[in-house]
Amino acid sequence: xxxxxxxxxxxxxxxxxxxxxxxxxxxxxxxxxxxxxxxxxxxxxxxxxxxxxxxxxxxxxxxxxxxxxxxxxxxxxxxxxxxxxxxxxxxxxxxxxxxxxxxxxxxxxxxxxxxxxxxxxxxxxxxxxxxxxxxxxxxxxxxxxxxxxxxxxxxxxxxxxxxxxxxxxxxxxxxxxxxxxxxxxxxxxxxxxxxxxxxxxxxxxxxxxxxxxxxxxxxxxxxxxxxxxxxxxxxxxxxxxxxxxxxxxxxxxxxxxxxxxxxxxxxxxxxxxxxxxxxxxxxxxxxxxxxxxxxxxxxxxxxxxxxxxxxxxxxxxxxxxxxxxxxxxxxxxxxxxxxxxxxxxxxxxxxxxxxxxxxxxxxxxxxxxxxxxxxxxxxxxxxxxxxxxxxxxxxxxxxxxxxxxxxxxxxxxxxxxxxxxxxxxxxxxxxxxxxxxxxxxxxxxxxxxxxxxxxxxxxxxxxxxxxxxxxxxxxxxxxxxxxxxxxxxxxxxxxxxxxxxxxxxxxxxxxxxxxxxxxxxxxxxxxxxxxxxxxxxxxxxxxxxxxxxxxxxxxxxxxxxxxxxxxxxxxxxxxx
Numbered sequence: 380x381x382x383x384x385x386x387x388x389x390x391x392x393x394x395x396x397x398x399x400x401x402x403x404x405x406x407x408x409x410x411x412x413x414x415x416x417x418x419x420x421x422x423x424x425x426x427x428x429x430x431x432x433x434x435x436x437x438x439x440x441x442x443x444x445x446x447x448x449x450x451x452x453x454x455x456x457x458x459x460x461x462x463x464x465x466x467x468x469x470x471x472x473x474x475x476x477x478x479x480x481x482x483x484x485x486x487x488x489x490x491x492x493x494x495x496x497x498x499x500x501x502x503x504x505x506x507x508x509x510x511x512x513x514x515x516x517x518x519x520x521x522x523x524x525x526x527x528x529x530x531x532x533x534x535x536x537x538x539x540x541x542x543x544x545x546x547x548x549x550x551x552x553x554x555x556x557x558x559x560x561x562x563x564x565x566x567x568x569x570x571x572x573x574x575x576x577x578x579x580x581x582x583x584x585x586x587x588x589x590x591x592x593x594x595x596x597x598x599x600x601x602x603x604x605x606x607x608x609x610x611x612x613x614x615x616x617x618x619x620x621x622x623x624x625x626x627x628x629x630x631x632x633x634x635x636x637x638x639x640x641x642x643x644x645x646x647x648x649x650x651x652x653x654x655x656x657x658x659x660x661x662x663x664x665x666x667x668x669x670x671x672x673x674x675x676x677x678x679x680x681x682x683x684x685x686x687x688x689x690x691x692x693x694x695x696x697x698x699x700x701x702x703x704x705x706x707x708x709x710x711x712x713x714x715x716x717x718x719x720x721x722x723x724x725x726x727x728x729x730x731x732x733x734x735x736x737x738x739x740x741x742x743x744x745x746x747x748x749x750x751x752x753x754x755x756x757x758x759x760x761x762x763x764x765x766x767x768x769x770x771x772x773x774x775x776x777x778x779x780x781x782x783x784x785x786x787x788x789x790x791x792x793x794x795x796x797x798x799x800x801x802x803x804x805x806x807x808x809x810x811x812x813x814x815x816x817x818x819x820x821x822x823x824x825x826x827x828x829x830x831x832x833x834x835x836x837x838x839x840x841x842x843x844x845x846x847x848x849x850x851x852x853x854x855x856x857x858x859x860x861x862x863x864x865x866x867x868x869x870x871x872x873x874x875x876x877x878x879x880x881x882x883x884x885x886x887x888x889x890x891x892x893x894x895x896x897x898x899x900x901x902x903x904x905x906x907x908x909x910x911x912x913x914x915x916x917x918x919x920x921x922x923x924x925x926x927x928x929x930x931x932x933x934x935x936x937x938x939x940x941x942x943x944x945x946x947x948x949x950x951x952x953x954x955x
Contacts, residue, residue, distance in 0.1 A: 388672055395664045403657030407650045414649055418572050418637065422623055425565055426635045429576050429587065430627045431851075432561045436554065437536045437629040439499075443492050444538035444552040447504075451544050452479060458549070460485045461509045461524065485513070490520040498557050500533075504540075506550035534558040534578075534586050536629060562589050567814065573641040575602055577634040578627070583609045586631065598638065682711060689718070791914070794861060794870075795827035797836050804837060805857065812850050822861040826868060829939075832910040838903040839872045839933045847876025847931060856928075863939070867918070870935045875928035884923055891921050904933075911937065 448454050456475060460468050469484070476482035493499055493515060502515040502522070515522030531537065533555050540550040565576065571593045578587040585606045590599045605614045611634065615622045621642065623635040688696045697715045792800075798820050809816045840857065848855050857874045879887070891904045908921040918938035926932040 388669070391668060392665055395668070396661060399657050399661040399664070403653055406657075407653045410649050410653065411646055414646065418642070421568055421572065422574060422635050422637065424568055425574060425576050425589075426623055426625060426633060428564055428568075429561065429578065429589070429635075430625060430633055432564070433536075433578055433587070433631060433633070434628045436498075436534070436556050437538075437627075437631075439492075439496055440536040440538045440552060440554045443554075444540055446488070447485075447552065448540050448543060448549070451542065453483060454540070454542050454549060456483050457485060457504070457540070458506065458508070461506050461511055461513070486521045489513075489515045489522050493517065493520045496554075498560050499554050500557050501555040503553045503555075504550060506540075507548065509550075531555075531584065534561075558587055561587065564814075565589050566591075572645065573598075573638040575599065575634075575636045577602065577606065577611070577636070579606055579611065579632045579634065581630045581632075583607065583611075593641070594638075602636065790833060791830050792833045793827060794822065794829040794831055797831060797833070798822055798859065798861070801836050801840050801859065804840060808844060812855075815850050815853050815855055816848070817854075817856045819856075819858040821859070823863055826861050826863060829868065832914045835907055835911060835935075836870070836872070838907050839935070842903060842933070843872070843874045843876055843931075847874055849876065864936075867936050867938050872933040872935075873926055873928070873930070874932075875926075875930035877931075878925055878929055879923070879931060884925070888922050891923075907935075911935065 446453075447457055452475060456472065459471050463471070472482065472484045489502055493502065497517075500517055502513075504513040505511075511524040511526060513522055514525050531553060534557070535553050535555045537551055537553040539548045540552055541547070542549050571591050573593050574591045575594055575598075576587070576589040577585065579585055583606060585603060588599065588603060588606075602611075602614070605611045614620065615624075615634070615636075619639055620636040621639055622637075625633045627633050685696055697718070802818075802820055805816075805818045809818065836859070840859070843857055855874075855876065857872070857876075860871045860873065862869055887904070891908050893905070895905045895909060904921065908919065911919045911921070915937045920936050921933070923931055923933050
């Protein structure tokens with residue numbers, strides 16, 4: 380018995396050890412994979428943001444250089460500005476405008492481009508046949524000519540001034556942009572993984588150097604010195620950094636670097652607590668297991684002896700307990716009771732277990748309902764408030780409200796409640812893209828109790844987020860305006876997203892009022908129109924048209940009769 384018992388203990392310990400190791404390994408694996416996936420996504424996002432911004436800055440520079448040299452007359456105009464007094468140049472510009480019909484005055488052009496592009500800090504124009512430099516700054520948008528030469532530094536984009544007749548370079552134009560704008564944009568990604576982003580010219584000039592908050596000053600200085608010495612590629616090949624490289628417009632190279640040693644330290648910091656907890660749990664399990672079974676061993680030996688006697692036919696024998704209320708003593712008493720009326724108790728216990736299982740299942744089925752989900756989300760929201768995460772709490776609250784609304788079986792709702800639901804829907808998008816989406820909802824006070832079929836407005840807003848929004852832009856906007864015009868209620872969903880041609884608008888507006896036939900396009904709009912007509916009558920109209928913001932406005936309008944403004948009544952149906 381001792382051999383069998385010890386073998387059983389070893390088997391259980393082995394099972395505990397294997398289970399703990401497997402769980403710990405899986406937890407560490409998923410943590411590492413999630414961390415690496417997030418890091419990769421952040422690196423790609425940093426690279427995309429920097430590349431897009433540098434491309435845009437280079438396009439601004441190239442476009443303005445082309446504007447200055449559109450014709451030979453423009454080239455002569457710029458040359459005149461460099462070689463004559465401002466008064467003579469002004470008279471020349473006036474005379475030229477009378478002959479060509481176009482007024483070109485370089486200080487005005489410079490001031491215009493500086494105002495249109497506030498991210499530009501400095502503009503410089505240098506001609507090959509002049510020692511002067513035309514310098515324009517944010518403080519002096521008109522600019523002036525200076526004799527001293529200026530070395531190009533910072534986030535500076537350059538473009539050649541090409542004579543359109545000779546195709547020869549007559550000079551250079553350079554714009555120095557404010558690097559803090561793109562750095563602030565990158566900080567919103569919340570990357571703290573020892574990430575550095577570099578934009579380097581073909582002459583090893585460092586245009587932009589972004590470092591996240593976890594990068595030390597000495598580490599960033601090491602990278603900057605490697606760039607200045609032309610050793611950045613050697614540093615990359617050394618294996619100290621995980622690198623993403625991409626050529627971008629202007630002949631520049633974009634590097635996104637992650638310190639490999641720091642990355643490994645982060646992985647260790649993630650894995651170590653998991654391994655430590657796993658080992659501690661394993662030690663605790665094994666120790667408690669051994670202590671518990673050592674005490675049970677003596678009791679088991681005695682009980683096995685008695686059981687052999689009972690098995691031999693001595694039904695009058697009883698198992699002896701130790702006087703305590705532990706499990707073995709309860710087992711002994713149970714066996715003794717079983718020996719008194721084993722058949723009767725087996726039957727009763729079997730029936731009792733079946734009844735208990737059915738009752739337990741019914742109780743669980745009765746408890747699992749949507750309120751469980753709402754209560755769980757409310758607990759998460761309160762926990763977020765306790766932790767000071769008010770933004771997270773607001774997101775959870777909005778999501779819970781959407782869930783509650785989706786599970787609500789009522790067929791109608793007030794316009795005020797519909798707009799609250801839509802606002803939470805838009806808000807969840809705005810949380811994901813806080814700097815790229817704005818919205819506004821306006822409703823006449825007398826329309827808040829107006830009754831409509833539920834989900835009458837959400838498909839209209841969803842249509843914008845599916846087909847019209849472009850989160851690569853920073854000026855996405857949507858507005859909802861509900862107003863009463865005479866005896867009609869008008870609800871406009873206005874956006875500045877992707878526009879449509881006249882032909883496309885005509886096709887969609889025809890399809891909206893057509894009977895639903897299962898076609899995939901505009902089925903959401905057809906559903907909204909059909910439900911509104913069924914509820915409000917034939918006065919309903921739903922149309923799409925282009926607006927002044929180069930986007931689409933979806934207008935829902937219907938007649939309100941008897942002055943009731945569509946409020947709920949005994950029949951739950953507004954006047955139509």
